[in-house]
Amino acid sequence: MSDHLPLDAYWMPYTGNRQFKRDPRIIVEAKDVWFTDDRGRRILDGHSGLWTSGLGHGHPEVSKAVADQIDQLDFAPPFQFGHPAAFRLADKLRQLMPGDLNYAFFTNSGSESADTSLKMARAYWRLKGQPAKTRFIGRQKGYHGVNYGGTAVGGIGANRKPFGQSLEVDHLRHTMLPENTFCRGMPAQGAHLAEELAELITLHDASTIAAVIVEPMAGSAGVIPPPVGYLQRLRALCDQHDILLIFDEVITGLGRCGAYTGAEAFGVTPDILNLAKQITNGAVPMGVVMATPEIYETFMAHGGPDYALEFAHGYTYSGHPVACAAGLAALEVLVRDELPARVTSESGFWESLLHDALVGKPHVADVRNYGFAGAMTLESYAGEPLRRPFEVAMRMWDKGFLVRYGGDTIQLAPHFVMQREQMTSLVEALAESLDELAA
The missing domain is CATH 3.40.640.10 (Type I PLP-dependent aspartate aminotransferase-like (Major domain))
Structure with a gap:
């Protein structure tokens, strides 16, 4: 689909427009904890949209x-x-x-x-x-x-x-x-x-x-x-x-x-x-x-x-x-649905998952978490503090996962309804991406 979109006119917010328009990442559908891109791939949303969609996308009652x-x-x-x-x-x-x-x-x-x-x-x-x-x-x-x-x-x-x-x-x-x-x-x-x-x-x-x-x-x-x-x-x-x-x-x-x-x-x-x-x-x-x-x-x-x-x-x-x-x-x-209580009850699992999988991985300088939020700080390339998080996020997109990169960090925000196996696949893919990019 992106081959037929008029990409030039849209000045995108908080985006490297030049890189994006060379290699567009187009989302065409969203349901529950998943996006679908313009190639028909299912993308696990690891950031609740943009910290926005804890109930899951396309909730029927909201719609x-x-x-x-x-x-x-x-x-x-x-x-x-x-x-x-x-x-x-x-x-x-x-x-x-x-x-x-x-x-x-x-x-x-x-x-x-x-x-x-x-x-x-x-x-x-x-x-x-x-x-x-x-x-x-x-x-x-x-x-x-x-x-x-x-x-x-x-x-x-x-x-x-x-x-x-x-x-x-x-x-x-x-x-x-x-x-x-x-x-x-x-x-x-x-x-x-x-x-x-x-x-x-x-x-x-x-x-x-x-x-x-x-x-x-x-x-x-x-x-x-x-x-x-x-x-x-x-x-x-x-x-x-x-x-x-x-x-x-x-x-x-x-x-x-x-x-x-x-x-x-x-x-x-x-x-x-x-x-x-x-x-x-x-x-x-x-x-x-x-x-x-x-x-x-x-x-x-x-x-x-x-x-x-x-x-x-x-x-x-x-x-x-x-x-x-x-x-x-x-x-x-x-x-x-008592979703804040669910976040509290599952936050221990989320915390252990993050730290057990990411601490000690190449170039990981810190891991932080609270509730259903997590982030890691990445060591910088000399003179390019933003490059490594960008590379990790793009590798994750290629694998079928959306994470947010900002500054020297990768940020994660599971939907309040995300299941443990989905969280696990997200974090394991992130750990794998770090290993691959360091090889």
Whole structure:
């Protein structure tokens, strides 16, 4: 099929376009944990799409909900009007959140959720009479999407470099320590790194800092679980100095960590929590920002006349009816089938499989895991840090497996419904690929 596709016009995202268009990888069908490519090959999806599809692809309940919603209401303007599915989905999400994260502001992606949360934080402090609180604290190796604000607070240098300096941002040091190499699950060492926040507060003064934004577990940088006690210390420092804490849970949210949120899994509740990806099982683009009553009610109390806008922000497709229908169906399956509990019960098998198969393989510098997520760091070729992961991922594709390569890592994210024999074939093929490429 790719021989007949007009490949040139599509400028592909996060893709080496030149290489891809010489050797296209075209997916034409998806069902359960499998893709089918344009040559008719079945490809085991080792990354749940793009951290999106834990229920498996083409889930019939999600598909039916989408089709039914299009037939009934394909679009409703979100500015000054509403529709039933948006209110129902917001209520459902509230029930799954930890603490009092009770208010849902819908977006269309994780990137939009990140920027929405940053604008929400700045506006909140202005309404509270503290307009000088504008600075953000991110973290090295953090990823918060590709929009203006998310790029600024993100901590992957290659993502920021082309666009220059933007917002007032500092970055905490990442939590990957040499003593935690090949650690299984949450590392015991590293909670002390949270004290760098205290140093930044001393430097800038808390009166200038709006929020700290982190992923509870870094995903796009290669599955970096938080050290034991690290997130608790960040929470305590934010409370002490009147700084908002934002969790970016676009990857960790809704099952990946064996709970409905990473906040629940790691025992720390933020003031704002960002979601996307898994919310619709990848069927329709959608994101959401969950906020506490303190934040929501501050906007309501300072909104002027009751017909005036309290938050001058939103998107044409915020809370889109079809996306909301997909989200309601996906969350119904997630809860009814107790899939976060399944992730927890099977995560020990997944952990042992990864470490037993990959530790000691050629050029493997580290293996990390938590819940249904895993990654390995690969030693670099001299001057070509991205080449080896690319070679491994392409070898896996040739073998009939999809894995994600990013930076110096290979990343894996099994579907919540993936069976043990499928996980085993995925990881064994990865180990085999490492051996073959080293030969």
